[in-house]
Amino acid sequence: MSTTAVPPAAVRPLAVLFDLDDTLWPIGPVIARAELTLHAWLGQHAPKVARRFSIEQLRERRMELLRRQPELAIDLSAVRRAGLLAAFAEAGEDALHVEAAMRHFLAARNEVVPYDDVLPGLLRLKQRLRLGTISNGNGDLAAIGLEQHFEVSLAACHFGRGKPDPAIFLAACATLGVAPQQAVYVGDDLRLDVVGAQGAGLRAVWLNRHGGDAHLAAGVVPDAICSSFDEVRHWIERQLEE
Incomplete structure (x- = not known):
């Protein structure tokens, strides 16, 4: 009531x-599913990143980025993109795949009900x-x-x-x-x-x-x-x- x-x-x-x-x-289950499908995509297209970082590690790196730069919270896609760019660089993976990874994630993120x-x-x-x-x-x-x-x-x-x-x-x-x-x-x-x-x-x-x-x-x-x-x-x- x-x-x-x-x-x-x-x-x-x-x-x-x-x-x-x-x-x-509801968004929680959607994000969890989108991160799973993104990590599987990374396993195929950016295997060095997938091997080096788990979903949880990638998430924690984004949280740490936000703690250091809270002003980034205004654009969650930019935060995720920045996190991927850093992970790709650290893993020695080709950053050209980052935008394709973002498109893959966002498509899954918008599969809401x-x-x-x-x-x-x-x-x-x-x-x-x-x-x-x-x-x-x-x-x-x-x-x-x-x-x-x-x-x-x-x-x-x-x-x-x-x-x-x-x-x-x-x-x-x-x-x-x-x-x-x-x-x-x-x-x-x-x-x-x-x-x-x-x-x-x-x-x-x-x-x-x-x-x-x-x-x-x-x-x-x-x-x-x-x-x-x-x-x-x-x-x-x-x-x-x-």
């Missing part, structure tokens, strides 16, 4: 913006509201097959600033032609999605599919807490009726 902290006098929403990974689809309640919910909401997305990740809505449902899709790697920076939320609202208070943002991450959106003047729905009360420990007060996309849709529809 969804909970809400929105006052009765809240502005009627005109637009809804969504996070992507773990909001519209939306949660069952997402597509029906989007189809209902787009009849009454303008829809968009804001993501810090590297999901490709065109490759996934959902691009047509959104009027704007901002990715941190292209915009140059990511969540929770207010700028990316404000830019999405401006593109849709709505004021921040006329927009609702839906996401699964308390800091990036809820705190970020509220800091930019949007209402924020925490889509908490797995339960728990992490928001209390974090001191975050979402405008609504929902456990499914259906609950998100019902909450938004109630705002339209007030």
Whole structure:
């Protein structure tokens, strides 16, 4: 059951913006599978790298790179590419294969399956509201097959600033032609999605599919807490009726 902290006098929403990974689809198993298939690809096309580095070692090297250069987190594809380039150089492998490796990984990374309640919910909401997305990740809505449902899709790697920076939320609202208070943002991450959106003047729905009360420990007060996309849709529809 969804909970809400929105006052009765809240502005009627005109637009809804969504996070992507773990909001519209589960991403953990997809990334794990993509890394497995990438490592198998490396075994065929860059065997020196595959022999020298396990999936876990390649992952740890990326994490270490981010610890040293946290500013790279704005572009996850660039982080993975940099990690591969370093691994290829250390293993003495031809770096010409790196871009093919990235294409192979990204194709697998975009083989996501939306949660069952997402597509029906989007189809209902787009009849009454303008829809968009804001993501810090590297999901490709065109490759996934959902691009047509959104009027704007901002990715941190292209915009140059990511969540929770207010700028990316404000830019999405401006593109849709709505004021921040006329927009609702839906996401699964308390800091990036809820705190970020509220800091930019949007209402924020925490889509908490797995339960728990992490928001209390974090001191975050979402405008609504929902456990499914259906609950998100019902909450938004109630705002339209007030």
